Amino acid sequence: MRIATYNVEWFANLFDDDNALILDSSWSGRYDVEKIQQINALGIVFKAIDADAIMIIEAPSTTDKRSSTHALENFARHFGLRQSQAITGYTNDTQQEIALLYDPSKMDVSHAPLKPSKRAPAFDTQFVLGKGDDAQTPVTFSKPPLELVINPRGDGPNLRLIGVHAKSKAPHGAKNKAQATKISISNRRKQLTQCLWIRRRVEQHLRKKDHLIVLGDFNDGPGLDEFETEFGHSGIEIVLGTTQKSEKRLYDPHAAQALSRPFAVQPTTSRFFDHRTKTYLNALLDYIMISKNLADIGNHKWIIWHPFDHPDCFKSSELCQALLTASDHFPVTLDLGFS
Numbered sequence: 001m002r003i004a005t006y007n008v009e010w011f012a013n014l015f016d017d018d019n020a021l022i023l024d025s026s027w028s029g030r031y032d033v034e035k036i037q038q039i040n041a042l043g044i045v046f047k048a049i050d051a052d053a054i055m056i057i058e059a060p061s062t063t064d065k066r067s068s069t070h071a072l073e074n075f076a077r078h079f080g081l082r083q084s085q086a087i088t089g090y091t092n093d094t095q096q097e098i099a100l101l102y103d104p105s106k107m108d109v110s111h112a113p114l115k116p117s118k119r120a121p122a123f124d125t126q127f128v129l130g131k132g133d134d135a136q137t138p139v140t141f142s143k144p145p146l147e148l149v150i151n152p153r154g155d156g157p158n159l160r161l162i163g164v165h166a167k168s169k170a171p172h173g174a175k176n177k178a179q180a181t182k183i184s185i186s187n188r189r190k191q192l193t194q195c196l197w198i199r200r201r202v203e204q205h206l207r208k209k210d211h212l213i214v215l216g217d218f219n220d221g222p223g224l225d226e227f228e229t230e231f232g233h234s235g236i237e238i239v240l241g242t243t244q245k246s247e248k249r250l251y252d253p254h255a256a257q258a259l260s261r262p263f264a265v266q267p268t269t270s271r272f273f274d275h276r277t278k279t280y281l282n283a284l285l286d287y288i289m290i291s292k293n294l295a296d297i298g299n300h301k302w303i304i305w306h307p308f309d310h311p312d313c314f315k316s317s318e319l320c321q322a323l324l325t326a327s328d329h330f331p332v333t334l335d336l337g338f339s
Helices: 035-049 068-079 177-207 235-240 253-260 311-315 317-326
Strands: 002-007 053-059 085-088 097-102 107-111 146-152 159-165 212-217 270-274 279-283 286-291 301-304 332-335
Touching: 002 035, 002 159, 002 212, 002 286, 035 068, 035 317, 053 068, 053 159, 053 212, 068 085, 068 097, 085 107, 097 107, 097 146, 097 159, 159 177, 177 212, 177 235, 212 332, 235 253, 235 286, 253 286, 253 301, 286 332, 311 317
Parallel strands: 002 053, 159 212
Antiparallel strands: 002 332, 053 097, 085 097, 107 146, 146 159, 212 286, 270 279, 301 332
Protein backbone atom coordinates (compact mmCIF):
# COMPACT_ATOMS: atom_id res chain seq x y z
CA MET A 1 0.00 0.00 0.00
CA ARG A 2 1.29 3.44 -0.91
CA ILE A 3 0.26 6.45 1.20
CA ALA A 4 1.19 9.99 0.13
CA THR A 5 1.05 13.53 1.41
CA TYR A 6 1.04 16.43 -1.03
CA ASN A 7 0.56 20.15 -0.45
CA VAL A 8 -0.94 21.56 -3.66
CA GLU A 9 -0.51 25.32 -3.65
CA TRP A 10 -3.90 27.03 -4.07
CA PHE A 11 -5.69 23.98 -5.45
CA ALA A 12 -8.97 25.83 -4.80
CA ASN A 13 -8.19 28.42 -7.49
CA LEU A 14 -8.44 25.75 -10.18
CA PHE A 15 -12.20 25.15 -9.69
CA ASP A 16 -15.36 27.19 -10.27
CA ASP A 17 -18.43 27.37 -8.04
CA ASP A 18 -19.78 24.21 -9.69
CA ASN A 19 -16.63 22.32 -8.60
CA ALA A 20 -15.52 22.02 -12.22
CA LEU A 21 -11.92 22.51 -13.34
CA ILE A 22 -11.21 25.89 -14.97
CA LEU A 23 -9.37 24.70 -18.06
CA ASP A 24 -8.18 28.05 -19.40
CA SER A 25 -5.10 30.27 -19.52
CA SER A 26 -6.08 32.60 -16.68
CA TRP A 27 -3.60 32.90 -13.85
CA SER A 28 -3.58 30.30 -11.11
CA GLY A 29 -2.63 31.00 -7.49
CA ARG A 30 0.98 30.12 -8.39
CA TYR A 31 3.29 32.87 -9.59
CA ASP A 32 3.48 33.06 -13.39
CA VAL A 33 1.60 29.77 -13.87
CA GLU A 34 -1.65 29.53 -15.82
CA LYS A 35 -4.51 27.40 -14.50
CA ILE A 36 -4.33 24.94 -17.41
CA GLN A 37 -0.58 24.58 -16.86
CA GLN A 38 -0.97 23.79 -13.17
CA ILE A 39 -3.89 21.41 -13.81
CA ASN A 40 -2.01 19.43 -16.44
CA ALA A 41 1.10 19.34 -14.25
CA LEU A 42 -0.94 17.99 -11.34
CA GLY A 43 -2.38 15.28 -13.56
CA ILE A 44 1.14 14.14 -14.45
CA VAL A 45 2.27 14.16 -10.80
CA PHE A 46 -0.77 12.30 -9.44
CA LYS A 47 -0.40 9.60 -12.11
CA ALA A 48 3.34 9.29 -11.45
CA ILE A 49 3.13 8.82 -7.69
CA ASP A 50 0.21 6.37 -8.15
CA ALA A 51 -0.61 6.26 -4.43
CA ASP A 52 -3.52 4.30 -2.99
CA ALA A 53 -4.36 7.33 -0.84
CA ILE A 54 -3.12 10.94 -1.00
CA MET A 55 -3.48 13.31 1.95
CA ILE A 56 -3.96 16.60 0.13
CA ILE A 57 -2.97 19.76 1.97
CA GLU A 58 -4.48 23.00 0.62
CA ALA A 59 -7.27 20.93 -0.94
CA PRO A 60 -10.13 22.77 -2.72
CA SER A 61 -12.42 24.80 -0.47
CA THR A 62 -15.77 23.87 1.01
CA THR A 63 -18.29 26.74 1.17
CA ASP A 64 -22.04 27.17 0.76
CA LYS A 65 -21.38 26.95 -3.00
CA ARG A 66 -18.37 24.64 -3.22
CA SER A 67 -17.46 21.13 -2.11
CA SER A 68 -13.87 19.99 -1.63
CA THR A 69 -14.80 16.33 -2.13
CA HIS A 70 -16.81 16.97 -5.31
CA ALA A 71 -13.99 19.11 -6.75
CA LEU A 72 -11.37 16.43 -6.06
CA GLU A 73 -13.55 13.68 -7.48
CA ASN A 74 -14.08 15.79 -10.62
CA PHE A 75 -10.30 16.26 -10.84
CA ALA A 76 -9.80 12.49 -10.55
CA ARG A 77 -12.47 11.83 -13.19
CA HIS A 78 -10.88 14.32 -15.60
CA PHE A 79 -7.55 12.47 -15.51
CA GLY A 80 -8.97 8.96 -15.12
CA LEU A 81 -7.30 8.46 -11.75
CA ARG A 82 -8.06 5.30 -9.80
CA GLN A 83 -8.13 7.45 -6.64
CA SER A 84 -11.74 8.37 -7.33
CA GLN A 85 -13.21 9.13 -3.91
CA ALA A 86 -12.46 11.94 -1.48
CA ILE A 87 -13.20 12.58 2.17
CA THR A 88 -12.80 15.58 4.47
CA GLY A 89 -13.41 16.12 8.17
CA TYR A 90 -13.87 19.44 9.94
CA THR A 91 -14.07 21.99 7.14
CA ASN A 92 -12.86 25.59 7.47
CA ASP A 93 -13.14 29.04 5.91
CA THR A 94 -9.54 29.47 4.69
CA GLN A 95 -10.11 28.06 1.16
CA GLN A 96 -7.51 25.43 2.08
CA GLU A 97 -8.99 22.14 3.26
CA ILE A 98 -7.31 18.91 4.30
CA ALA A 99 -8.70 15.97 2.31
CA LEU A 100 -7.88 12.38 1.42
CA LEU A 101 -8.24 11.25 -2.19
CA TYR A 102 -8.16 7.44 -2.34
CA ASP A 103 -8.78 4.28 -4.35
CA PRO A 104 -12.03 2.74 -3.01
CA SER A 105 -11.08 -0.68 -4.39
CA LYS A 106 -8.10 -0.74 -2.01
CA MET A 107 -9.65 0.57 1.21
CA ASP A 108 -12.65 1.83 3.13
CA VAL A 109 -12.15 5.20 4.80
CA SER A 110 -14.13 7.07 7.45
CA HIS A 111 -13.74 10.29 9.45
CA ALA A 112 -13.48 8.95 12.99
CA PRO A 113 -11.84 11.21 15.58
CA LEU A 114 -11.15 9.64 18.95
CA LYS A 115 -13.25 10.81 21.87
CA PRO A 116 -11.85 14.15 23.08
CA SER A 117 -10.64 14.85 26.59
CA LYS A 118 -9.71 17.97 28.55
CA ARG A 119 -6.06 17.15 27.96
CA ALA A 120 -6.58 16.40 24.26
CA PRO A 121 -9.64 18.28 22.98
CA ALA A 122 -11.17 17.80 19.53
CA PHE A 123 -9.35 19.59 16.74
CA ASP A 124 -12.35 21.74 15.84
CA THR A 125 -12.40 23.32 19.32
CA GLN A 126 -9.62 25.13 21.20
CA PHE A 127 -6.58 24.19 23.24
CA VAL A 128 -5.38 26.02 26.36
CA LEU A 129 -2.03 25.48 28.01
CA GLY A 130 -1.88 26.07 31.76
CA LYS A 131 -4.59 26.61 34.33
CA GLY A 132 -6.10 29.56 36.14
CA ASP A 133 -3.88 32.64 36.15
CA ASP A 134 -1.19 30.70 34.26
CA ALA A 135 -3.48 29.83 31.37
CA GLN A 136 -2.25 31.00 27.99
CA THR A 137 -4.37 32.46 25.20
CA PRO A 138 -6.50 29.70 23.66
CA VAL A 139 -5.13 28.29 20.40
CA THR A 140 -7.22 26.99 17.50
CA PHE A 141 -6.51 25.38 14.15
CA SER A 142 -7.51 27.45 11.14
CA LYS A 143 -7.31 24.11 9.31
CA PRO A 144 -8.30 21.38 11.82
CA PRO A 145 -6.33 18.14 11.36
CA LEU A 146 -8.12 15.31 9.56
CA GLU A 147 -8.53 12.13 11.63
CA LEU A 148 -9.35 9.03 9.59
CA VAL A 149 -9.63 5.26 9.87
CA ILE A 150 -8.44 3.20 6.91
CA ASN A 151 -9.64 -0.39 6.61
CA PRO A 152 -7.51 -2.02 3.88
CA ARG A 153 -9.18 -4.49 1.54
CA GLY A 154 -5.94 -6.45 1.30
CA ASP A 155 -3.04 -7.25 3.59
CA GLY A 156 -2.12 -5.12 6.55
CA PRO A 157 -3.75 -3.80 9.71
CA ASN A 158 -6.34 -1.08 10.04
CA LEU A 159 -4.67 2.32 10.07
CA ARG A 160 -5.32 5.57 11.88
CA LEU A 161 -4.32 8.71 9.99
CA ILE A 162 -3.97 12.30 11.18
CA GLY A 163 -3.55 14.80 8.32
CA VAL A 164 -1.89 18.06 9.41
CA HIS A 165 -1.43 21.59 8.08
CA ALA A 166 0.25 23.48 10.92
CA LYS A 167 0.59 27.22 11.42
CA SER A 168 3.15 28.93 9.21
CA LYS A 169 6.07 30.57 11.02
CA ALA A 170 6.51 33.26 8.36
CA PRO A 171 5.97 36.86 9.61
CA HIS A 172 3.38 37.78 6.99
CA GLY A 173 2.28 41.41 7.18
CA ALA A 174 5.37 42.68 9.00
CA LYS A 175 6.41 46.18 7.92
CA ASN A 176 9.76 46.35 9.69
CA LYS A 177 12.28 44.16 11.50
CA ALA A 178 10.75 44.73 14.94
CA GLN A 179 7.32 43.67 13.71
CA ALA A 180 8.82 40.66 11.94
CA THR A 181 10.49 39.52 15.17
CA LYS A 182 7.29 39.97 17.18
CA ILE A 183 5.15 38.12 14.64
CA SER A 184 7.73 35.35 14.25
CA ILE A 185 7.79 34.64 17.97
CA SER A 186 4.00 34.74 18.18
CA ASN A 187 3.63 32.38 15.21
CA ARG A 188 6.12 29.93 16.67
CA ARG A 189 4.35 29.94 20.01
CA LYS A 190 1.07 29.14 18.27
CA GLN A 191 2.64 26.49 16.04
CA LEU A 192 4.38 24.79 18.95
CA THR A 193 1.13 24.77 20.92
CA GLN A 194 -0.64 23.21 17.92
CA CYS A 195 2.08 20.54 17.79
CA LEU A 196 1.68 19.81 21.49
CA TRP A 197 -2.07 19.47 20.89
CA ILE A 198 -1.38 17.00 18.05
CA ARG A 199 1.07 15.11 20.27
CA ARG A 200 -1.57 14.66 22.96
CA ARG A 201 -3.98 13.21 20.39
CA VAL A 202 -1.13 10.98 19.17
CA GLU A 203 -0.62 9.69 22.70
CA GLN A 204 -4.29 8.70 22.85
CA HIS A 205 -3.75 6.50 19.81
CA LEU A 206 -0.51 5.04 21.17
CA ARG A 207 -2.26 4.02 24.41
CA LYS A 208 -4.84 2.19 22.29
CA LYS A 209 -2.05 0.42 20.32
CA ASP A 210 -3.34 1.91 17.07
CA HIS A 211 -1.22 1.64 13.95
CA LEU A 212 -0.81 5.37 13.43
CA ILE A 213 0.36 7.60 10.58
CA VAL A 214 0.70 11.37 11.09
CA LEU A 215 1.34 13.17 7.82
CA GLY A 216 1.16 16.54 6.14
CA ASP A 217 2.76 19.98 6.06
CA PHE A 218 4.07 21.00 9.46
CA ASN A 219 5.64 24.26 8.25
CA ASP A 220 8.63 23.33 10.39
CA GLY A 221 11.85 21.39 10.25
CA PRO A 222 13.78 19.48 12.93
CA GLY A 223 16.10 21.47 15.15
CA LEU A 224 15.83 25.00 16.47
CA ASP A 225 15.92 28.28 14.58
CA GLU A 226 16.85 31.60 16.18
CA PHE A 227 13.35 32.11 17.61
CA GLU A 228 12.65 28.52 18.71
CA THR A 229 15.55 28.48 21.17
CA GLU A 230 13.18 30.30 23.54
CA PHE A 231 10.96 27.19 23.60
CA GLY A 232 13.57 24.40 23.70
CA HIS A 233 12.05 22.15 21.01
CA SER A 234 10.86 22.39 17.44
CA GLY A 235 7.28 21.44 16.66
CA ILE A 236 8.46 18.38 14.74
CA GLU A 237 10.38 17.07 17.74
CA ILE A 238 7.29 17.53 19.92
CA VAL A 239 5.04 15.51 17.57
CA LEU A 240 7.70 12.83 17.07
CA GLY A 241 8.11 12.52 20.83
CA THR A 242 11.90 12.57 20.62
CA THR A 243 12.28 12.79 24.41
CA GLN A 244 9.91 9.85 25.03
CA LYS A 245 10.66 6.13 25.36
CA SER A 246 11.15 4.38 22.02
CA GLU A 247 7.70 2.75 22.00
CA LYS A 248 6.10 6.19 22.32
CA ARG A 249 8.04 7.84 19.52
CA LEU A 250 6.95 8.31 15.93
CA TYR A 251 9.41 7.70 13.12
CA ASP A 252 10.12 9.55 9.89
CA PRO A 253 13.48 8.83 8.22
CA HIS A 254 13.91 12.33 6.80
CA ALA A 255 13.29 13.96 10.18
CA ALA A 256 15.64 11.42 11.78
CA GLN A 257 18.35 12.24 9.24
CA ALA A 258 18.00 15.97 9.81
CA LEU A 259 18.11 15.57 13.60
CA SER A 260 21.10 13.22 13.62
CA ARG A 261 23.17 15.24 11.15
CA PRO A 262 22.13 18.89 11.59
CA PHE A 263 25.13 20.30 9.71
CA ALA A 264 25.00 17.86 6.78
CA VAL A 265 23.01 18.24 3.57
CA GLN A 266 19.32 17.84 4.44
CA PRO A 267 16.43 16.27 2.53
CA THR A 268 13.89 18.85 1.37
CA THR A 269 10.22 18.70 0.36
CA SER A 270 9.53 22.27 -0.78
CA ARG A 271 11.03 25.03 -2.92
CA PHE A 272 10.19 28.72 -2.55
CA PHE A 273 11.34 31.80 -4.41
CA ASP A 274 12.82 34.44 -2.10
CA HIS A 275 11.92 37.79 -3.64
CA ARG A 276 14.39 39.53 -1.35
CA THR A 277 17.45 37.55 -2.43
CA LYS A 278 16.10 36.51 -5.87
CA THR A 279 17.05 32.90 -5.15
CA TYR A 280 15.21 29.66 -4.39
CA LEU A 281 15.04 28.28 -0.86
CA ASN A 282 14.53 24.60 -0.11
CA ALA A 283 13.03 23.32 3.14
CA LEU A 284 11.96 20.09 4.84
CA LEU A 285 8.33 20.75 5.81
CA ASP A 286 6.35 17.65 4.82
CA TYR A 287 6.46 14.35 6.71
CA ILE A 288 4.94 10.90 7.02
CA MET A 289 5.49 9.76 10.63
CA ILE A 290 4.54 6.28 11.78
CA SER A 291 4.11 4.62 15.16
CA LYS A 292 6.68 2.07 16.33
CA ASN A 293 4.21 -0.81 16.20
CA LEU A 294 3.62 -0.03 12.51
CA ALA A 295 7.34 0.37 11.81
CA ASP A 296 8.02 -3.03 13.40
CA ILE A 297 5.72 -5.11 11.18
CA GLY A 298 7.17 -4.51 7.75
CA ASN A 299 9.81 -3.19 5.42
CA HIS A 300 8.60 0.30 4.57
CA LYS A 301 10.01 2.80 2.09
CA TRP A 302 9.75 6.59 2.06
CA ILE A 303 10.28 8.69 -1.09
CA ILE A 304 10.44 12.46 -1.57
CA TRP A 305 9.46 13.16 -5.18
CA HIS A 306 11.97 15.97 -5.56
CA PRO A 307 12.50 17.11 -9.18
CA PHE A 308 16.28 17.44 -8.77
CA ASP A 309 17.24 15.22 -5.83
CA HIS A 310 15.38 12.05 -6.87
CA PRO A 311 17.14 10.50 -9.88
CA ASP A 312 13.99 9.09 -11.50
CA CYS A 313 12.21 12.44 -11.25
CA PHE A 314 15.21 14.27 -12.69
CA LYS A 315 15.63 11.79 -15.57
CA SER A 316 12.04 12.38 -16.72
CA SER A 317 11.94 15.92 -18.13
CA GLU A 318 8.12 15.79 -18.19
CA LEU A 319 7.81 14.78 -14.53
CA CYS A 320 10.59 17.13 -13.41
CA GLN A 321 8.87 20.12 -15.01
CA ALA A 322 5.44 19.02 -13.77
CA LEU A 323 6.67 18.88 -10.16
CA LEU A 324 8.03 22.42 -10.48
CA THR A 325 4.83 23.73 -12.09
CA ALA A 326 2.25 21.95 -9.94
CA SER A 327 3.15 23.30 -6.48
CA ASP A 328 5.81 24.79 -4.23
CA HIS A 329 5.83 21.48 -2.32
CA PHE A 330 6.72 18.00 -3.57
CA PRO A 331 4.87 14.77 -2.75
CA VAL A 332 6.15 12.40 -0.10
CA THR A 333 5.14 8.75 -0.35
CA LEU A 334 5.31 5.80 2.03
CA ASP A 335 5.24 2.27 0.67
CA LEU A 336 3.96 -0.03 3.41
CA GLY A 337 5.49 -3.47 2.92
CA PHE A 338 3.95 -5.79 5.49
CA SER A 339 5.81 -8.92 6.48
